[in-house]
Amino acid sequence: MKTIKIGVLGLGTVGSGVVRLLQDNAQKITDITGCELKVKTVVVRDVTAPRNVDLTGIELTDDFNKVLLDDEIQIVVEVMGTIETARTYIKQLLAKHKHVVTANKDLIALHGPELSALAKENHCDLFYEASVAGGIPILRTIVNSFAADQVESVLGIVNGTTNFILTQMTQNGLSYAQALQLAQEKGFAEADPTNDVAGKDAAYKMIILTQFAFGKDLTLTDVKLEGIENVAVEDIKEAANLGYTIKLLGIADLKNDKLDVSVGPVLIPAKNPLAAIQNENNAVLVTGKAVGETMFYGSGAGELPTANSVLSDIIAVTKDIVMETTGNRFNSYSNNVALAPASEVIYPYYLSLTLPDRPGQMLKLTEIMAKHQASFKAIKQTSASHKQAQIALVTHAMSEATLNAVKEELKALPEMELLAAYKVLGGNER
Template identity: 55%
Template sequence: MADQLRIGILGFGTVGSGVLRILKNHEPKLNQVTGTTLKVKKVLVRDLKKQRGSIADGVELTMDADEIINDPEIDIVVEVMGSIDQAKEYIKKALTAGKHVVTANKDLIALHGNELVALAKEYNCDLYYEASVAGGIPILRTIVDSLASDEIQKVFGIVNGTTNFILSQMTNEGKSYSEALKEAQELGFAESDPTNDVDGIDAARKMVILTRLAFGMNVELDQIETKGIRDLQQEDIKMAERLGYKIKLIGSAIQSESRISVDVGPILVPVNHPLASVQNENNAVFVVGAAVGETMYYGPGAGELPTANSVVSDVITVAKNIRLGTSGNVFGSYQHETNLAEDTKVFNKYYISIEMQDKTGQFLALTKLFSQFDIGFDQIIQQPLSSDMAKVVIVTHKITKAQQKELINAFKDTNEMNLLVCFKVMEGN
């Protein structure tokens, strides 16, 4: 075991600077935990002239990634750039060069994780990515280590801090979607182009990773039914509260009879459920196992130091593996044939909002439309919109996804009823 392990960091943005800060500030503890000295030798930057303060003292800065990847003294490469194609190229080069890799890149791992895992195994290198899901929450290591002996049945929760911040502002402050989004952007929680967050793409990519580790199944992004929050109105927030719910963007992976159903979208969460109280940019993930039952993991889903802490925890694991001579590890070796649940086997209650003409016989027509697909009502609320229009909100009994899809298609064929939204409803504890 070397007295010192040298690290190269690809990227010196928010997370990269946080990684360097933790490695320097917590050095005495890290040395004891790993049995060696962890030393950052080089950092890839975009601008050598930019002032970075004392945090960069003693560290070589470079604009050439090959200076890190091809440096024979560097043992571990930390990738915190945030791109996909370029980061993939660098990580492949690093693994091929025999260097262990730690990354926080959820997009890369979701899209190309299997390829990189295979390459890491081929070259007997470690590849870890705890920070790719839920920032500072150690959810991946919990699934693959602490819950390794259990049969996981469900993984679901709030895995995108940007949308949770927006929904918190809409719920708690009565702001519109556009007002809440603007504030999220001003505070740095949302990008200038928020598409990946508000359309549910970011959450879906995280569910790809969680599904892979929890169930051993490789689900493609286009196999995950994904809805965002762009169409959410303040009226839906208030109506949900009236019915005893709060609306959250939830990623969900559920296994039943060795088949899984994975989706992302706004869900009505009962106000007494712990997820309903998760506010602002925080994340929370529930894991339900056959043995352990229901467990919840809560904390900051992003941010410089929380995310960097997860990165450094992976670095510690790599250092320990090197010390023990057990390198060549990746997150989760459990694999299972990917079996997606049929729509007729997936059951949920649904919140459905409809705009329709307020005239005699129209409600009867609505009832007949639902009964056509054997869908019953759990709750119904009707509100006048104008002299001749009404809004009807229905919470259904539990129905299959197949029934829900048939109903949505039927609304497309009617001129007098306009389907506004259709959200899943989570059952209470």
């Protein structure tokens, strides 16, 4: 029986899970692949740190060359994090004709095309299923199950930290600060949660999803980005009164054969399946022209769910080695679709603003909306204090360009303050 030796870079949460799953499921993996998979070497920063996984028969080292220069090691799993160090290591590994599996979404979002080209040049596999939505096998599903279909939209909850925070604000009435603290206490948020709460983590994942679904390579500046730091409990309550739930949503959508990609708080109708996704869980909703709407749900992070996605990639590489078919891109679809202008991106919007609680102010707001041919679907005064009224409204569908024009007009009125402007799903946005 053929034995394939594996190197692992990093032995944190996911790295430990990879080693554990390889040990626990060794016989099943052998039955599926016809090969025995063995971790030979694990590279870590500190070899003296305590470990919670059995390393019997595995060399633990802080020397990357022990993996790079070992001809016995054919597959290397990168779960160390970082961007530039991981990029340097993976480039060296591919040059040595070693196959690479990574869970590094930041790296793939920023340097995926470069690394994929290098892998192909060296007849190596480079897989990264675990980089998006943890244990949900969404990338390979898009590559295989949607190969003959035209994807029209990909949208979803792809960051567990923000979903946990918004769930606690919605269900328990916690403030943003309170919900963030709870997320940190439970290990769902980092000590510095900026990448998560500002939406950057979700944006990286949407860059990868967009490349798979639409064949378009994006940079971070191509993604319209807004985080959840300013989401107020009052807006969450008002959204609920209107029949919506607020979630941080990544959206990649074709608009008149042009692509629009965004990450931000969105009002989702209570009947939409994404509204039921709670706490740290993720879900991705893919709409194909032929298949219609499909949803993929599961844990978006964690040791074993993410490690399971890494294992699926390892098994895929192993099969390619046996079949002598290595070197094909994880996703070879390429399509130079243009990005949609703001005038063609159509949604209803939820607006929350304060204005003086005196006659004539609503008329000013109405005049601004009418000037730009925007109209209200629902409007409500939610509270009043210190001679200020807070207004919540949902517009009829209008272009993003119109919204931007309305926002500029409101900025010019010092007595009015726009607190929130969020997309609303479920209107005639498509």
